Amino acid sequence: MYAGASTYIPVKVNTAGVIPIIFAASVIFFPMILANFFPSLEGFASNFSEGSILYFVTYTGLIIFFAYFYTAIIFDPFELADNLKKYGGFIPGIRPGMPTTNYIAKVVNRINLPGSIYLAVIALIPAIMFVQFGTAQVPIGGAAILIIVGVALETMRQIESQMQMRHYEGFLSK
Numbered sequence: 001m002y003a004g005a006s007t008y009i010p011v012k013v014n015t016a017g018v019i020p021i022i023f024a025a026s027v028i029f030f031p032m033i034l035a036n037f038f039p040s041l042e043g044f045a046s047n048f049s050e051g052s053i054l055y056f057v058t059y060t061g062l063i064i065f066f067a068y069f070y071t072a073i074i075f076d077p078f079e080l081a082d083n084l085k086k087y088g089g090f091i092p093g094i095r096p097g098m099p100t101t102n103y104i105a106k107v108v109n110r111i112n113l114p115g116s117i118y119l120a121v122i123a124l125i126p127a128i129m130f131v132q133f134g135t136a137q138v139p140i141g142g143a144a145i146l147i148i149v150g151v152a153l154e155t156m157r158q159i160e161s162q163m164q165m166r167h168y169e170g171f172l173s174k
Contacts, residue, residue: 007089011108013115015075017150018143020066020116021123025143028059051131059127060120067116068109077104122146 028048035045047054081100083089090096094103123142129135 009080009084009091009104011104011111013111014067014119015108015112015115016067016070016119018119018146019070020063020119021143021146023066023070024059024062024123027062028055050127056124056127059124063120063123064113064116067119068112071108071112075108077101077108080104119146 031041031045031048035041048058049055078101081097081104084091084100085096091100091103094100119142122145125145126141
C-alpha cells in the first residue's frame with residue numbers, strides 16, 4: 001500500500017537474466033578444457049560431454065545454483081523494505097522493518113525456483129536438439145534465445161512509450 005492506493009512491487013521471475021547460463025556453461029566446460037592440458041583427465045571430462053545424462057543434470061543444477069547465487073548478489077530485500085518504509089508504503093499484514101525484509105526475501109526465493117527451472121529448460125533446448133536430431137551444430141543457443149526475446153520486448157516497450165508520447169498534447173505543441 002502506498003499513499004492510500006494499492007500498488008505492486010515489480011519482482012521479476014527471472015531476476016538474474018542470462019548470467020546463470022553463462023556461468024554454468026563456463027563451469028561445465030572446465031573439465032574439458034583441463035583434459036586438453038592433462039590427457040589423464042580425458043575419461044573424467046568425457047562424462048560431461050554434451051548429450052550425456054551427467055551433463056544434463058549437472059548443467060541444470062549449475063543454472064539453478066547460479067540463478068539463486070546471482071539473485072542474492074544483485075537483489076537486496078533490505079533496501080527494498082527500507083525504501084517502502086521511507087516512502088510510507090507497506091505490505092498488508094506484514095510489519096515494517098525486518099519482517100518486511102524477511103517476507104520479501106522469502107517471496108523472491110520462491111519466485112526464483114520456477115524462473116531458474118525456466119532458464120535451465122531454455123538453455124538445454126540446443127543440447128536436447130543435438131541428442132534428438134543428431135545435429136552437429138545448433139545455430140542458436142539458449143542464452144541467445146533469451147537475449148533476442150529480451151531485446152524484442154524492450155524494443156516493443158520503447159515503441160509503445162513513443163506512441164503514447166506522440167498522443168500527448170504538451171505546452172510546446174500547437
